[in-house]
Amino acid sequence: MTHPENAAEFLKDAQKSKWHDETLWFVRDKRDKVSKGIPEWEQLRELASGIKDNVLANLASYLEEFERNATKNGIIVHWAADSEEHNRLVLEILQKQNCTAVVKSKSILTEECHLNPYLEKQGIEVVDTDLGERIVQFLNQPPSHIVLPAIHLKKSEISELFHEKLHTEKGNEDPVYLTQAARVHLREKFFGAKVAITGVNFGIAETGEFVVCTNEGNADMGVHLADVHIACMGIEKILPRRKDLAVFLRLLARSATGQPITNYNSHFRSPSPAKEIHIILVDNGRTAQLARDKFRSSLKCIRCGACMNTCPIYRRSGGFSYNSTVPGPIGSILSPGLDLKKHSSLPFASTLCGSCTDVCPVKINIHEQLYEWRQEVTKTQDDFAKGLSMKLANGIFKSPLAYKISGSLMRNALKSLPNSLIYHPLNVWGKNRNLPDPPKESFQQWYQKNRL
Amino acid sequence: MNSREKILSAIRSLTLEPKTLPDIPNFSNPGNLVERFTQSISDSKGEVMTKSEFEAWFSAAGFSKVISLSSRFSELATLSLPEDPHDLESLEVAILDGQFGVAENGAIWLEDTELGLRALPFATEHLVIVLDRKMLEDTMHQGYEKIAAAHSGFGLFLAGPSKTADIEQSLVIGAQGAKSLRVVLV
Numbered sequence A: 001m002t003h004p005e006n007a008a009e010f011l012k013d014a015q016k017s018k019w020h021d022e023t024l025w026f027v028r029d030k031r032d033k034v035s036k037g038i039p040e041w042e043q044l045r046e047l048a049s050g051i052k053d054n055v056l057a058n059l060a061s062y063l064e065e066f067e068r069n070a071t072k073n074g075i076i077v078h079w080a081a082d083s084e085e086h087n088r089l090v091l092e093i094l095q096k097q098n099c100t101a102v103v104k105s106k107s108i109l110t111e112e113c114h115l116n117p118y119l120e121k122q123g124i125e126v127v128d129t130d131l132g133e134r135i136v137q138f139l140n141q142p143p144s145h146i147v148l149p150a151i152h153l154k155k156s157e158i159s160e161l162f163h164e165k166l167h168t169e170k171g172n173e174d175p176v177y178l179t180q181a182a183r184v185h186l187r188e189k190f191f192g193a194k195v196a197i198t199g200v201n202f203g204i205a206e207t208g209e210f211v212v213c214t215n216e217g218n219a220d221m222g223v224h225l226a227d228v229h230i231a232c233m234g235i236e237k238i239l240p241r242r243k244d245l246a247v248f249l250r251l252l253a254r255s256a257t258g259q260p261i262t263n264y265n266s267h268f269r270s271p272s273p274a275k276e277i278h279i280i281l282v283d284n285g286r287t288a289q290l291a292r293d294k295f296r297s298s299l300k301c302i303r304c305g306a307c308m309n310t311c312p313i314y315r316r317s318g319g320f321s322y323n324s325t326v327p328g329p330i331g332s333i334l335s336p337g338l339d340l341k342k343h344s345s346l347p348f349a350s351t352l353c354g355s356c357t358d359v360c361p362v363k364i365n366i367h368e369q370l371y372e373w374r375q376e377v378t379k380t381q382d383d384f385a386k387g388l389s390m391k392l393a394n395g396i397f398k399s400p401l402a403y404k405i406s407g408s409l410m411r412n413a414l415k416s417l418p419n420s421l422i423y424h425p426l427n428v429w430g431k432n433r434n435l436p437d438p439p440k441e442s443f444q445q446w447y448q449k450n451r452l
Numbered sequence B: 001m002n003s004r005e006k007i008l009s010a011i012r013s014l015t016l017e018p019k020t021l022p023d024i025p026n027f028s029n030p031g032n033l034v035e036r037f038t039q040s041i042s043d044s045k046g047e048v049m050t051k052s053e054f055e056a057w058f059s060a061a062g063f064s065k066v067i068s069l070s071s072r073f074s075e076l077a078t079l080s081l082p083e084d085p086h087d088l089e090s091l092e093v094a095i096l097d098g099q100f101g102v103a104e105n106g107a108i109w110l111e112d113t114e115l116g117l118r119a120l121p122f123a124t125e126h127l128v129i130v131l132d133r134k135m136l137e138d139t140m141h142q143g144y145e146k147i148a149a150a151h152s153g154f155g156l157f158l159a160g161p162s163k164t165a166d167i168e169q170s171l172v173i174g175a176q177g178a179k180s181l182r183v184v185l186v
Helices: A003-010 A014-036 A041-057 A059-072 A083-096 A108-112 A115-121 A131-138 A155-166 A175-192 A218-225 A244-257 A286-290 A296-300 A306-310 A312-317 A328-338 A355-359 A366-380 A384-398 A400-416 A443-450 B003-012 B033-043 B051-061 B071-076 B140-146
Strands: A076-080 A101-104 A125-128 A195-198 A202-204 A210-214 A228-234 A264-268 A276-282 B047-049 B066-068 B093-097 B100-102 B108-111 B126-131 B154-158 B180-185
Touching: A003 A312, A014 A244, A014 A306, A014 A312, A041 A059, A041 A244, A041 A296, A059 A076, A059 A276, A059 B003, A076 A083, A076 B003, A083 A115, A083 A195, A083 A228, A083 A276, A101 A115, A101 A175, A101 A218, A108 A115, A108 A228, A115 A125, A125 A131, A131 A155, A131 A175, A155 A175, A175 A218, A195 A218, A202 A244, A210 A218, A210 A228, A210 A244, A218 A264, A244 B140, A286 A296, A286 A328, A286 B003, A296 A328, A296 A366, A306 A312, A306 A328, A306 A355, A328 A355, A328 A366, A355 A366, A384 A400, B033 B047, B033 B100, B033 B180, B047 B051, B051 B180, B066 B071, B071 B093, B071 B126, B100 B140, B108 B126
Parallel strands: A076 A276, A101 A125, A101 A195, A195 A228, A228 A276, B047 B180, B066 B093, B093 B126, B126 B180
Antiparallel strands: A202 A210, A210 A264, A264 B154, B100 B108, B108 B154
């Protein structure tokens, strides 16, 4: 299914899609307000962008420095070239611990690697512990937003789901009541798990530590109660120095949800006595993206989701319409690098308005890369209808006489042609869009009459 | 070639334009640190209180399971720190000393020394952090400057109680971790 087809599905529930649009805009607005309180906001974005540029230009040596320091601190470092290897490494650690139930906090990387279905096939129970992620897991859905996983659901749906799964009162839609029920359920899982899996927000080369940010405290509940902590980290998440965290922690939550910082920002440097910390450094297409000049800087992303909240297309089409682990504008420039054919409609899921680029805390030129991916897509697939009309237009624009005649023909034709011809299925731009009334005269005619 | 070599050599095979690592200015927004810190904690749904306000709240609530690692309030403890974090399951209150706080966002820095058990500030139902009002920094930049050379196995910037807005964006305090945060400024 292409993005427009999926989006049409999402828009069928007009009330819900309106709520989705307005709610995400509200989050965007909160981001604006809180960022205005920081006089050096634009300087921070510039710095974050510069630090990440430096990381990408020296990635191999930073990764080695990180590995060296982490190992010195007693952290066990693994490397995974692709998702299969990542999943296998996780499984091996679990098997060594005889672990059949694992708790996991939010990690887009493990979504990207499809870790859950892989482990479940091996008979291991995986419990996602972020509330939003637990909700979508109950529904066998992926998250629809990287920061707000269940933003596509209304509380009535969650109430019904919890009634079925957690035996809450039927019809009780109170978010406090529902959250409390999830708390009891999840705390039981935390206290029973031997191994906990987390993602990583930042890995620090200088110290070998890594940082995990949450508001719910679920990552920490998991790892501090478990004997073994497995952290899964994309190789691009490296920062050179500990002090770089100041820049990124100032930007991350403000950009994501408009709060000044996430409530829990945990720095893992070495395991507690008699416990283990494993970190898996994952490539899975990242070195390939690093090799692409035009798209390299997409690897600077810190997964704040600001580009989604601001995007007029994302807000009105929902995360699932992208059919990609990372949806929205940033997903639309990351995913084509993984599978151009599957994700070929994503670079077109944009108005190129540039709002994503304007809010990006690490200043990725997202809308320009969307445009660049469009060039790549059209190189590989010829759109017959558009190709034909472009050739026709080329002939018309070449000859002033042809241009004059066709202009007057079109002005009359648009008035009299039946809608079935103008809004033909081949004309995708005619879907849900109405043409304005055609002007009575050409610009040239108007100019002749009105010039001074 | 193993995956480590494969990844590193794939990166090294690229000719990438050098990019210098920028210096970070010591950004600072002068003002009343206590006032801003208090506002920040309140924005993230915690509460800043004086010693006597805290004592009044504590004695009125009548808790029976309390761990205190704060030297200022050691007499309030009813339990000592267990060896196994699983014994924290029904803990009502944990009282800890914070190293310092950051005014711009209310983040309080804690390390293994203050925490005793890393699970403690998360597993407890209510969290109380005692903080010296002289130990406030302006922004995260000064915060990281302070801990630049510190070496703890675990460190935490904590800014509020456990919270979520995953159900229709309605803010709920007390998701999986502590249901409340009280910061006692002394």
